[in-house]
Amino acid sequence: QVQLVESGGGLVQAGGSLRLSCAASGRTFSSYVMGWFRQAPGKEREFVASKWPGGTTTYADSMKGRFTISRDDAKNTVYLQMNSLKPEDTAVYYCAHRPTTNTLWSWGQGTQVTVSS
Secondary structure (H helix, E strand, O other): OOOEEEEOOEEEEOOOOEEEEEEEOOOOHHHOEEEEEEEOOOOOOEEEEEEOOOOOEEEOHHHOOOEEEEEEOOOOEEEEEEOOOOHHHOEEEEEEEEOOOOOOOEEOOOEEEEEEO
């Protein structure tokens, strides 16, 4: 079973940048779809981005052009580079993975991102 540990969250001013990291255990990391989700206070968890083995990438519309997901399979790590951050990006950000054969995501513990205005 893959365990996920996020890091890199924190407090940043609007317009700033952060890079989140997610370190995964397990030998099969490279075969999973990796993703990022977020949950703001009082809101449901929402999709941010995903990256398939082989590179296919998907973003939520509101993150396109500002966020970039990448993965380093040699390091069992997935990243989320976040630029031009806005106060509405404030949320707990979760790393997730799933097999390519279904849509059942498994989650990390999350890392808090706070964007001040």
